[in-house]
Amino acid sequence: MSEAGGGRGSGSSVPQRAPWSLVAATAALCLVSATSVWPVGAAPMSREEKQKLGNQVLEMFDHAYGNYMEHAYPADELMPLTCRGRVRGQEPSRGDVDDALGKFSLTLIDSLDTLVVLNKTKEFEDAVRKVLRDVNLDNDVVVSVFETNIRVLGGLLGGHSLAIMLKEKGEYMQWYNDELLQMAKQLGYKLLPAFNTTSGLPYPRINLKFGIRKPEARTGTETDTCTACAGTLILEFAALSRFTGATIFEEYARKALDFLWEKRQRSSNLVGVTINIHTGDWVRKDSGVGAGIDSYYEYLLKAYVLLGDDSFLERFNTHYDAIMRYISQPPLLLDVHIHKPMLNARTWMDALLAFFPGLQVLKGDIRPAIETHEMLYQVIKKHNFLPEAFTTDFRVHWAQHPLRPEFAESTYFLYKATGDPYYLEVGKTLIENLNKYARVPCGFAAMKDVRTGSHEDRMDSFFLAEMFKYLYLLFADKEDIIFDIEDYIFTTEAHLLPLWLSTTNQRVSKKNTTSEYTELDDSNFDWTCPNTQILFPNDPLYAQSIREPLKNVVDKSCPRGIIRVEESLRSGAKPPLRARDFMATNPDHLEILKKMGAASSIDAEDGLRFMQEMIELSSQQQKEQQLPPRAVQIVSHPFFGRVVLTAGPAQFGPDLSKHKETRGFVASSKPYNGCSELTNPEAVMGKIALIQRGQCMFAEKARNIQNAGAIGGIVIDDNEGSSSDTAPLFQMAGDGKDTDDIKIPMLFLFSKEGSIILDAIREYEEVEVLLSDKAKDRDPEMENEEQPSSENDSQSAEQIASRSQEIDLVDQESPEESSVNSHPESLSPVDTDSAASVSSSEQDSNPVENLETTSLDGECTDLDNQLQEQSETEEDSNPNVSWGQKAQPIDSILADWNEDIEAFEMMDKDEL
Ligand code: DMJ
Numbered sequence: 001m002s003e004a005g006g007g008r009g010s011g012s013s014v015p016q017r018a019p020w021s022l023v024a025a026t027a028a029l030c031l032v033s034a035t036s037v038w039p040v041g042a043a044p045m046s047r048e049e050k051q052k053l054g055n056q057v058l059e060m061f062d063h064a065y066g067n068y069m070e071h072a073y074p075a076d077e078l079m080p081l082t083c084r085g086r087v088r089g090q091e092p093s094r095g096d097v098d099d100a101l102g103k104f105s106l107t108l109i110d111s112l113d114t115l116v117v118l119n120k121t122k123e124f125e126d127a128v129r130k131v132l133r134d135v136n137l138d139n140d141v142v143v144s145v146f147e148t149n150i151r152v153l154g155g156l157l158g159g160h161s162l163a164i165m166l167k168e169k170g171e172y173m174q175w176y177n178d179e180l181l182q183m184a185k186q187l188g189y190k191l192l193p194a195f196n197t198t199s200g201l202p203y204p205r206i207n208l209k210f211g212i213r214k215p216e217a218r219t220g221t222e223t224d225t226c227t228a229c230a231g232t233l234i235l236e237f238a239a240l241s242r243f244t245g246a247t248i249f250e251e252y253a254r255k256a257l258d259f260l261w262e263k264r265q266r267s268s269n270l271v272g273v274t275i276n277i278h279t280g281d282w283v284r285k286d287s288g289v290g291a292g293i294d295s296y297y298e299y300l301l302k303a304y305v306l307l308g309d310d311s312f313l314e315r316f317n318t319h320y321d322a323i324m325r326y327i328s329q330p331p332l333l334l335d336v337h338i339h340k341p342m343l344n345a346r347t348w349m350d351a352l353l354a355f356f357p358g359l360q361v362l363k364g365d366i367r368p369a370i371e372t373h374e375m376l377y378q379v380i381k382k383h384n385f386l387p388e389a390f391t392t393d394f395r396v397h398w399a400q401h402p403l404r405p406e407f408a409e410s411t412y413f414l415y416k417a418t419g420d421p422y423y424l425e426v427g428k429t430l431i432e433n434l435n436k437y438a439r440v441p442c443g444f445a446a447m448k449d450v451r452t453g454s455h456e457d458r459m460d461s462f463f464l465a466e467m468f469k470y471l472y473l474l475f476a477d478k479e480d481i482i483f484d485i486e487d488y489i490f491t492t493e494a495h496l497l498p499l500w501l502s503t504t505n506q507r508v509s510k511k512n513t514t515s516e517y518t519e520l521d522d523s524n525f526d527w528t529c530p531n532t533q534i535l536f537p538n539d540p541l542y543a544q545s546i547r548e549p550l551k552n553v554v555d556k557s558c559p560r561g562i563i564r565v566e567e568s569l570r571s572g573a574k575p576p577l578r579a580r581d582f583m584a585t586n587p588d589h590l591e592i593l594k595k596m597g598a599a600s601s602i603d604a605e606d607g608l609r610f611m612q613e614m615i616e617l618s619s620q621q622q623k624e625q626q627l628p629p630r631a632v633q634i635v636s637h638p639f640f641g642r643v644v645l646t647a648g649p650a651q652f653g654p655d656l657s658k659h660k661e662t663r664g665f666v667a668s669s670k671p672y673n674g675c676s677e678l679t680n681p682e683a684v685m686g687k688i689a690l691i692q693r694g695q696c697m698f699a700e701k702a703r704n705i706q707n708a709g710a711i712g713g714i715v716i717d718d719n720e721g722s723s724s725d726t727a728p729l730f731q732m733a734g735d736g737k738d739t740d741d742i743k744i745p746m747l748f749l750f751s752k753e754g755s756i757i758l759d760a761i762r763e764y765e766e767v768e769v770l771l772s773d774k775a776k777d778r779d780p781e782m783e784n785e786e787q788p789s790s791e792n793d794s795q796s797a798e799q800i801a802s803r804s805q806e807i808d809l810v811d812q813e814s815p816e817e818s819s820v821n822s823h824p825e826s827l828s829p830v831d832t833d834s835a836a837s838v839s840s841s842e843q844d845s846n847p848v849e850n851l852e853t854t855s856l857d858g859e860c861t862d863l864d865n866q867l868q869e870q871s872e873t874e875e876d877s878n879p880n881v882s883w884g885q886k887a888q889p890i891d892s893i894l895a896d897w898n899e900d901i902e903a904f905e906m907m908d909k910d911e912l
Pocket of ligand 1: 150295352404405492493494
């Protein structure tokens with residue numbers, strides 16, 4: 001028995017499965033049985049190929065983990081472009097996303113159980129020793145309760161679970177005496193003050209040292225939290241209780257879940273995205289399965305699997321029924337309003353929902369899982385990664401991609417459920433894309449913009465906790481893993497908790513809520529495991545037959561609500577007026593508008609959608625005035641195209657999306673500000689000139705370097721520390737005059753990105769770059785090279801990074817000679833080029849609308865025409881046809897919809 005209490009300590013005997021664990025076993029059965037019986041028909045992947053891919057995953061993990069340990073540890077995360085650790089307070093704040101960083105070596109803790117899954121037992125043992133030796137959980141830092149729970153508490157518990165497994169096997173971890181569990185318990189107690197609310201819902205943040213609400217804590221005034229933030233605790237907290245015997249953790253997590261359940265919207269059985277932790281009122285009443293809610297649903301089902309408590313399954317099934325009724329519009333999953341669940345609340349989806357097909361597999365509902373997964377895969381095939389948000393017509397809505405693992409997770413579970421080798425091919429594509437587009441000499445860098453292929457200086461800890469686990473397991477056979485993965489459940493961060501916890505320390509009192517579930521529809525259970533036999537009715541091509549119609553869904557899609565429009569066409573109903581077609585001069589349109597919101601709910605639905613579309617259309621039109629971001633790709637040794645920097649466009653000079661990219665070596669101009677005739681034309685002739693921002697207009701700089709024979713220019717920001725990670729996209733304005741004479745492309749880099757180039761020049765002298773609208777495939781030379789052994793490259797990158805810290809910028813001469821003046825206070829009082837505009841695309845706070853509009857409209861002409869014809873025919877035959885019976889004045893309709901409109905506007909502003 002461990003010191004911590006009655007939990008299963010390291011000396012316990014082999015765990016027994018709980019009687020109810022048939023449930024988990026059954027779910028597991030769903031996952032494994034299909035694998036072994038997959039019939040001939042699909043092209044299987046050979047064992048050799050699977051092993052090759054598994055080894056590739058191992059090598060990639062080594063590259064990510066090795067670089068973190070070498071260049072970032074003990075910092076929380078690696079910054080893979082500058083090859084150093086991200087230490088909170090030492091980098092410009094990124095807002096909420098930094099709340100995961102608690103100065104507790106986050107990536108190391110999050111990676112612990114991945115090491116064991118990947119068979120790196122020795123490294124695991126070393127890592128555990130480092131955690132015990134170095135990690136301090138008592139820092140004066142305000143952290144997210146949710147992130148700390150899933151990543152750190154979950155990481156420690158996953159590490160403990162596998163440490164005791166290894167100890168029991170008798171070879172490794174023989175010295176281990178529940179030390180990780182003790183740390184987990186210490187952390188658990190640190191999180192408990194967050195639950196000090198009347199509702200039992202936790203505050204979103206807590207100070208690790210000072211808790212909450214004390215002046216030193218600097219937190220505790222928040223009133224809202226997200227549903228997932230309050231509803232994603234039960235697995236870790238219950239595991240902590242059951243491992244240690246201290247029931248308080250499980251009790252608190254249950255209480256929060258009970259409260260959320262009570263607050264569900266009773267008519268729709270849906271929950272909103274954010275809730276007031278004091279009053280329990282829904283603050284955001286939109287509801288989906290992605291950002292803000294996702295893991296609440298996941299934890300209800302998994303709590304049932306781990307704890308065997310029927311009430312969790314009943315709640316999950318009730319919610320699932322509502323999700324399938326309102327949110328699921330296969331293959332799409334679209335947010336709706338909790339009070340008006342027939343109304344879509346958005347016309348875009350976020351990347352976090354990619355976990356949902358995996359959850360549907362656990363539920364046993366395979367068909368929609370296959371459909372949604374296939375749709376997501378089509379989006380990935382178009383953009384190489386899943387953008388943070390994309391519209392229902394599959395345009396990029398928010399172009400970032402922080403190497404999220406959800407799609408890999410669903411791919412793994414779908415493979416386990418279907419055994420279809422197609423999913424192995426999907427995994428192979430994910431591996432290829434990661435190596436091709438995200439791999440940098442010092443790790444893997446998040447994508448700043450999937451359209452340009454530019455990078456961001458971040459490698460989130462979940463990349464190691466989740467991505468490598470799921471990818472490795474996808475290709476692994478049972479014998480490739482040193483323990484039975486079926487004995488564990490994955491938390492939302494893919495940490496492993498043993499199923500035997502269900503029968504350990506069950507002393508927590510459970511609320512008897514049976515009577516609350518009377519509305520449950522039994523048909524829910526038709527889909528649960530083990531019904532995969534029915535789902536795969538002797539048809540080896542079942543999964544393929546579900547995917548096939550979706551193969552071209554991305555390229556051939558029609559904007560918004562495809563399915564509902566088609567349905568209305570089929571049923572002979574009049575097609576709704578779409579905002580993009582609306583003309584204020586068309587009397588028919590005005591008539592339709594007047595009638596919207598009248599008695600029938602269809603009219604109201606159309607009206608609300610119309611308003612929503614209008615708002616989106618207008619914000620889209622505003623965004624379309626903005627130029628999209630550009631890319632500066634370093635193509636010379638040792639980068640070979642692997643580092644892609646986000647660059648701001650110029651409102652003058654050639655448009656890089658229409659012209660061929662410009663490739664050339666870089667040279668600093670003299671004077672470095674480029675504000676007068678260059679004194680070193682021989683140095684910049686035929687090259688891409690580097691110029692510092694400030695002192696004159698951008699167009700003037702462009703003319704000066706062009707006159708000196710430069711083929712392009714890169715303006716580097718003189719505001720020290722500025723970075724595309726934290727600043728909105730910047731575009732360089734012209735000088736208000738005719739700029740047609742400027743024939744060379746000009747791009748803008750913030751200081752951090754600029755210093756990567758300047759440091760590369762110091763290191764390698766000859767630095768060649770590509771200026772383009774989108775990163776190009778890396779050099780074939782690079783492909784022939786070994787995968788970066790990391791050593792040379794990362795050493796160089798490290799040197800560059802440390803060099804960049806050392807730059808002491810004193811005058812305005814060439815950086816090669818002296819350095820760059822980057823002190824903001826030394827700016828000339830007339831910083832004329834600061835007249836440049838800042839793009840409103842502000843990626844960090846507002847999604848960027850994709851400007852590559854493709855030819856979607858053209859592709860949809862047929863359907864549009866059909867709709868138009870149908871509409872005309874009906875109008876001809878029945879000129880009095882009306883969509884609503886009781887017309888309301890537009891003002892009153894608008895008043896009715898006011899709340900929804902505000903919600904739409906808010907949603908548009910919200911970050912994921
Ligand atoms: C992970 O930290 C967890 O999976 C969480 O539930 C939400 N998503 C991130 C990774 O995208």
